[in-house]
Every structure is written in C-alpha cells, then in structure tokens.
Amino acid sequence: MILAESFESxxxxxxxxxxxxxxxxxxxxxxxxxxxxxxxxNRNRDPWPLPFSR
Incomplete structure (x- = not known):
C-alpha cells in the first residue's frame, strides 16, 4: 500500500x-x-511523525 498525498490534506x-x-x-x-x-x-520531519507514536 502506498499513501501518496499532500501531508496537509x-x-x-x-x-x-x-x-x-x-x-x-x-x-x-x-x-x-x-x-x-x-x-x-528533512523539511517535513516531526518528532511525532505518526499518531500512534505519541
């Protein structure tokens, strides 16, 4: 499965x-x-990239 869409969507x-x-x-x-x-x-890195990692 590939999710390819704007992260802001x-x-x-x-x-x-x-x-x-x-x-x-x-x-x-x-x-x-x-x-x-x-x-x-690097521009899109987030310390909490996925909802399950919080």
Missing part, C-alpha cells in the same frame, strides 16, 4: 489515522504482514 490525515486505529488494549485493529517504511525530507 485532510483526507491524508483521516486515512493515516484510520490505518493506525487501536482497540482498548492498544493493539492495532488491522493486521499487517508488512514493514512500514516512512520516507521524508
């Missing part, structure tokens, strides 16, 4: 949050048999 934000929804035990609701790789430029 509301739709991108909704999709990203949906992908990493967690249940009451903090487990991901979705099952992935994959490696998640995030590629960004």
């Amino acid at each position: 509301e739709q991108f934000s909704k999709c990203l949050h949906h992908m990493f929804d967690r249940d009451n035990d903090r487990n991901l609701k979705m099952f992935f048999d994959a490696t998640i790789k995030i590629v960004t430029t």
